[in-house]
Amino acid sequence: MKYINNLSAALSLLLLVACNNAGNTSNTSATDSTSSSTEVAKANTGNGEVSFAEEAFDFGQITDGEVVDHTFKFKNTGTEPVIISRVSTSCGCTTPEYTSTPVAPNGEGEVKVRFDSHGQSGKQQKIITVVSNAKNNIQTIQLKGEVS
Template identity: 35%
Template sequence: MKKIILFAAIIVSSVGFSQAKIEFKAVDNTIDYGTVYKGEDSGKRVFEFKNTGDAPLIITNVVSTCGCTVPTKPTQPIMPGKSDKIEVQYNMNPGPIRKTITVETNAANVEGGRVAIKIKGEVLVRAEVNPLEKKKSSPMQ
């Protein structure tokens, strides 16, 4: 009986030390859209990450700072050594892009299991050229 209790204690203690860890591939957990044009870019980007721990990684929630950025998360646990992705869809409103998405996990290597991922850049609108409009010529011609 003592052997069974000792064996159970060893199993429980070794399981207690297993930890999931999340590592994003993007530098500083940020994706830079750069300068993009409305109507020419879908606004979709992908954050790739890997579970570098020795326990399954569970993404419990992914929340954006506003409704203009819609993230989607994996629905299944990510096993140790495996990779997955979080997709982010920005609505491409003209102007600067500065958004933060909070990823809630069971990862032990980030404070409280939460990690911030960010998107940045700028969305421009191309000026429309009317082919019927006369070109302005310089007075020197």
């Protein structure tokens, strides 16, 4: 039940901060929410633990059309390997890439994100949701800043 509540909270957060652009293809939609619940339940089997070095990155002020790239690094502070099963973003303007191989205990992985500010304006907050087999199987990190 705890994991379903976590999933519901994460999905609600994504809906609240979604931008006007069409969503990234890895975003969760209403039609695949059942498969997402199953995926999260299956993913939560390990004793790995994802610890991000930073949970938010402020890119400051940029002009419309600039692209921001940032890499969020994480460490597996648990006792079993961590496998990231999915990374989704709150907006189609933000695309993720991530470590797809298992991250051993004390090993490091990364989530790279690219934010294309074309057509965006004002304050920005892009939520990136990371789903893995770790104890803390749903983690969120964010990009924020302002586009002028």
